[in-house]
Amino acid sequence: MDATWLLFTLGVALIAGKLGDHLMERFELPGVLGEILMGMLLGNIVYFGIVSPEHLTLHSNETFEFLAKMGIIFLLFLGGLDTEVEMLKRTGAVATVSTVMGVFVPLILGWFGLRLMGYPNREAFAGGILLTATSIGITVRVMMDLGVLRSDVGAASLSASVMDDFLGIALVIFAVGSGSVLGLVSKMAVFFVITGIVAWYSIDRYVRFAEWLHVEKGVLGMVLALMFLFSALAQHWFDAAIEGAFMAGLVLSKLPEGKKLIDDVKAIAYGLVVPVFFVYTGAMLDLRVFGSVDALALAAVLTVVAVVGKVVGRGFGAVIMGWSMKKALQMGIGSIPRTEVALVDLMVAIHGGAIPQSDAQKFIAATLIFITVSVLITPPLLKWAFREDVEAMKRGKVEERKEGISKTKKRIINIKKPGKRRE
Template sequence: MTPFLQLIFVLTIILFASKLAGYLTTRLGQPAVLGELLVGLLLGPSLIDLTHLVFITDRHLSEVVAEFGEIGVLVLMFLAGLELHFSELTRNTRVAAFSGILGVLTPVGLGILAGEMFGYSFDNAAFIGLTLGATSVSISAQTLMELKVLRSRVGLGLLGAAVFDDILVILLLSTFLALSGGGSALDILLVLLKMIGFLSLSAAFGLWVLPKLSRRISNMPISQGILTFSLIIMMVYGLAAELIGGMAAITGTFLAGLMFARTPEKSQIEPGLRSLAYSFFVPIFFVNIGLSVDTHTLNLNALWLMLVISTFAILGKVIGCGLGAKLGGFNWLESLQLGIGMISRGEVGLIVASIGLAEGYINETVFSAIVGMVLITTLLTPPLLRASFRKVTVSSPAPVQE
């Protein structure tokens, strides 16, 4: 088969398997995203190794599938922002700030403790802590959308906390790399200024320029012009978040969705984008998380470390984010729900760990343990989150904390 036919074959298997697995898990009372994650694990190098079958000769195929998946997570977070209103999120900043900050510092501290327990140097232990501090909120956002509680107090607090989490993890990572590499306080200040610059520019453009452009483009005789425009802005925000702010691209696309949520054109954008996302890109993203994990790399030397840091990773987010939410005014159940929603490390944890491996701060054994931790936290989050909302019914957006 030609490389193109190989791509079509792999995408066909991924899409069919993801929808079948999602259907089966919903029949079992679990979120569809859990089935998509599990089927990705089965199709990946842990069992079938779909992108490296004997008749697959294109060695770049797995990279192409992964890039489709990255588009999927960008669209997913854009849709999450599109479902909210900027005023709803800003009124919930106290919970978001407390949860985001404590939800990073607590697991980072526990990660350092785990590294020290296993006899690693402080630099190695610190990097283990940084991987535990990261959060991938895309898994939780999808689960909350399935449960129709994304606009509840917990959903709003979760998304706000994720923004604070992203900023703080990047600051801590940049500080660590600068200090260990002989950098100065000026380097750290530059990172902070870049973040402030990106957030200021994105807010200014979204509040004052975007509504006018959206209105003008929606009135033009262009087929699906406003939908295409929204995709362009989504990708520009994602690029700007990475290149200007030094932040994750998903933070940028989430902010882009928030800005479009303020415009009358939202009703034109959302149906088309939702169909495009959930029929193609988003299933590939969730399956690709499993495709990127090889459980054969989890050697026995890494097993105990994996179990310890996985336990600390879960407790760190539940306790840290939960306590932050409680301090912000949530009740105990809401605090627990928010803490559970922040457990997943997903692709963000793998990115931080890959930086540590490339820079020599962690070895292959530690990296294998972190991969196992990422897998465990990512798979546990959807069923735990669903269980925590089992007796909660939200028919309309709940009032947010002032």
């Protein structure tokens, strides 16, 4: 592949992504929606033959795809860095129950809906699995932009979505019979021992060593190295690099040095790989799939179940653990988007024979449609769900600013008052 057109594509994707970000924020919508829409525009001018795929290399380009996936890795790493561990502990029970409900409600509803459409049992079960895992990247980005990622809903959503992925992987293995669920559980246990327990108690020594090197941005470089190593381990064992990135950020979040690095990591993430990821996500959505009647019928069922199943499942799990309806709704809406995880599950199900080749193209088209819908509706719905929280934070900042100004004025007045003269 000619590097010229890869560099050209990166440049176009970044400009388009930032323009889309700006346009959406002008309409008071989350900027990520603009990046996705710009990606859809760029992707479809290639799909419809307006621009040659050799020149705008958004599809079937391993290098561009890798850079895009770096975006979700950096996002989850930032999510871990920006998370309070105490908040995770406090919301752990809610997250666990919500995860179980948020996986099995859409799974059962999806299986039942596809059975009513006439699909055989195994194929219907595989279709239900497509609806179980959440693509947390969009939710993290919107919550981070709104300033609510550190809330109890944000913390619970993060940990629930990480657990979602592992449950989804186990269900796919069960559906296609291509691996050992017991082996997967063993790998999970070892993974959490390495990245959670060992790393938690040794991370301060690692950072001290990075500081001892006394090189330019040495701590940043060593911290990013840890992110890549944890991601590599998770990718090798589960095909889920983002879980490794999240764990790396989480263990670093306990140190002051970890919190100080957020701005440096954001500069890399938001300046390059994150917008590329969301433009790439939009570019995957081929609008031609809306022309298939069979795919539309299947997509209608999958989309309704994907949205309702997650909102009801996760939300009900939060309610039975004592959360308010408002928080439960926020939790449920945060679990709506599906992107790369659903596609991975789909490909595994097709290659493993759970979805026969005769129905493969129909399922691919239907999955792309429900992904499109879930991706587009989540950012505005999240903004709506958190509007009162955001307004309350803004009022709090205004009051703090007014109080600070008032105290400053009082100090100035006291300084100007003449002291009593001594007789």
